[in-house]
Amino acid sequence: MLWVRVRHFLQRVLHRHRVEQELDDEVRAYYETLAERGMAKGLSHDEALRAAHLAFDRPEQVEQSVREIRMGASIETIWQDIRYAARVLTRSPGFTIFAVLTIAVALGANAAIFTLVDGVLLKSTGYPNADRIVELWEKPPGGERNGISGANYIDWAKQAHSFEAMAARTGGSLAYTGGGEPKSLTAGFVSAPFFDVFGVKAALGRTFLRDEDQPGKERVVVLTYRVWSTLFGGDRGLVGRSILLNGEPYTVIGVLPGASEFDRHYSDVWVPLAFPPNPARDYHYLTAVARLKPGVSLQQAQAEMSSIANGIATLYPNIKKDWGATVDRYIDRLVGRDLRLSLKILMWAVAMVLLIGCANLANLLLARATLRSREIALRMALGARRRRIARMLLTESLLLSLAGAAAGIGLGYGLLKWIQMLLPPFYLPPEANVTMDGRVLLFLAVVTVMTGVAFGLAPAIQASRRDSAEALKEGGRGSSASRGRLFARHVFVAAQVAAAFILLVGGGLLIRSFQRLMSVDTGFNAEGLVAGYLPLPMERNPEAASLTRYVDRVVEEVRSVPGVRDAGVASALPLQGWGDGMPFRMASKPQERVGSGFKIVTPGYFRALGLRLRAGRFLDERDVAGMPFVVVVNESFVKRYSPNENPLGKRILVERILPTRRGLGPDTAWEIVGIVADEKADGLEDPMDVGTYASFAQNPVVGLGLVARGSGDSGVLIKSIERALWRVNKNQVLDHAEPVAQTKSESMMQRRLTTSLIGGFALLAMLLACGGIYGVLSFVTAGRMPEMGIRAAMGASRRDLIWLVIRGGSVPVLAGIAIGLGGAIGLGRFIQSMLFAINPLDAPTLVGVSLLFLSVALAACLVPAWRAASGDPMSALRQD
């Protein structure tokens, strides 16, 4: 019957016209037949038809009443069901509130996490033909991906035919000195075809012309909508005018579209990347993107790039021997492995919470349906059909899940905002468009209906299968007949416990990893330490002597700020990498090329960070140009390259970096004069962090950062440092200045977030599962009250009775935990790469989680057990 109704409904919706036409035909045929009878009596056709119309209602009226019947039939019964369901639900507010809350929390968590997953992993990017965009890398010997040198990029761009457009890019910052204090803007330096690679057009003005990355033509800038609308007040007349960046005039040629990938990108402005006449081939600081020509496959492009790289390797064997090229599809590399895995795990976690919630509600509704079996039996005896009863119950559960979904959207939105607030800025790829849009609501609608059906179906089927006569006799107690169903309920509980247990183990492992990570020694003291980038006025064409003089003055001026205890500059800031990774040779083994992080610092860097000296000395004021070249290495360096002998006094051969930081200078022998404890540069999770420190005065470069340790409020400290910088140069900015402690906590933020979310979801799952245990046990013991009465009357003590109930309740709990332990082993493999310094089968975690679960489950059993044992045996016996 349901099927018939659905078919009729669909027919009416899909073939509206035909259905209407058929109705008209049918009714008119009726009248025509009457008219023919009239004509047989000698009337004309029109007269006969008129007589028929007079005798009965007019055809239009008949058709209208049929239409009303059709509409009414479906709407009326649905409305009846909804009204009835609402009445039933308001009659037991406790149950309703619990159910709606359960669904709201489970659906809210799903909505928030799905929004993230959808935005980051599922939604396609807005770029036209995004699958034709690729990323290009140099392929170093023994590696896969390396930055690209300027000379190599130029050769690639000249020789490759697989691409419509190719663009190199690098980052930096520019000081905008339009009015008042200089403002630092994050700049993307890109080849002119960059926007053609992505297929992005300016919303206002234009993007770069193909020749605008040639020297002399590169003083143009494309603004992001973000910067245009805030810093420049959305002035449409700005396009065509010139603004001062780093003290030089740049013509604003265009503004990028708002609310786009480029508005979520960390670059504020885009300027052309112009190469000097003879760029270096041995310094790799570029990344590149390109757009495949239509019809060219990734493999073809890879083959062409490999052969071009081969040609370069043959031409320059001493620096490019065994180097190749790697071509990746751009969209495949948008989302890092860690983020992808975190999102996947979170999605599994919320799906589990939802399943546990559903199992919970299914159990509760089963119990309710049994308690209501008298009502249902009565309805059936009065002629209600099974399907109608099932539909009534399903309507109830759908109404519950709808109410839950409405509340869940609010909760999910809040959770999403909270997550977005905690994520560091620009943490997600700019292509990720994270919004609760129609897609998310559609997902939620589907999940809501599935949820409602999932937890409503079992009780509905059970109710429709029941023999009404038996139910009436049973009197709503559900004793012997429900034995089989009791087993089903125990299976539900065991499944909930197992799922919640696995989640809890996952949460436990992540929490333990996080604790381990928190206690990792960064090698420096972050207290009072602030750091920021220091884009210099001579960034474009630095000269060693003036560069050194400028930096000396900067350090002097910052050190003189009251409250600042020490300050220094470095080619990379704490916890933000090494800046450069340099190939080098030990002077004792000149044939063997190895590698190390290579940070160029002034002596104040060691003192400001509080790096710990292990042997020899720090770099100091003696180590200037003209003096012997010296370096300090870290403990990881010693462990890897000089494990069995004292490295002090030994020499390493490293090329000096040119002041432009765009190429390498002469090969130089540097003497190791000191060993420091590791400074965690590449983040806290990297166990080996091989690094070398060289003296800025002996190898001055641009692209610097400033560190300073001081006392008092870090915001105030940064402000006074900035004022000191302006005393040196009124346009000098300190870019992205922040306390290093904040850098540290931001570097752990994703882990912190994943850990707290999984931990939170796991606790929620456990509470839900224990709610399920409590519900089932309460129901079972309520049904066993007479039996308890008999036992009490026969002399069972209260303790015996409590034990009896707990024993019954513990069977599914223990079974669930046993299954959960098995599952936790599988889970360990799945999340291994997310763990830090902890075994996936960490015994304290497993034991702790088991104990926690057992004690909460015991509490859930204890309440109904207590109630059963405290009942008056006689009244329990008299109940029927």
Added chain:
Amino acid sequence: MTLMKPVDLLQGTLDLLILRTLELRPLHGVGMSDRIHQVTHGAFLVGPGSLFPALHRLEEKGWIEGKWGELENGRRARFYALTAAGKKQLAIEKKNWQKVSTAMDQVLTEEA
């Protein structure tokens, strides 16, 4: 002959009448009106205004099914037939009606 207007018919009664009429063979609209008129010796005259809504209601419930066919004179008309569910329903309604009619008889004879 008392002419009972269709509105005076209880909905259930009309349903039962239609189902019963279709029990023997499928019929079209006019055929049904004629047949009810004939079998009740003119007691019930079921016009299109109540016949068609009832037919569609019954079809909606899946008790009868309409199919286009041809009359003897070649005109197209919709013929309705009982479905399996409709046959079951007819049995139930017959029983109910007998109960009601016995009860009514008792009440009425008692009063007399």
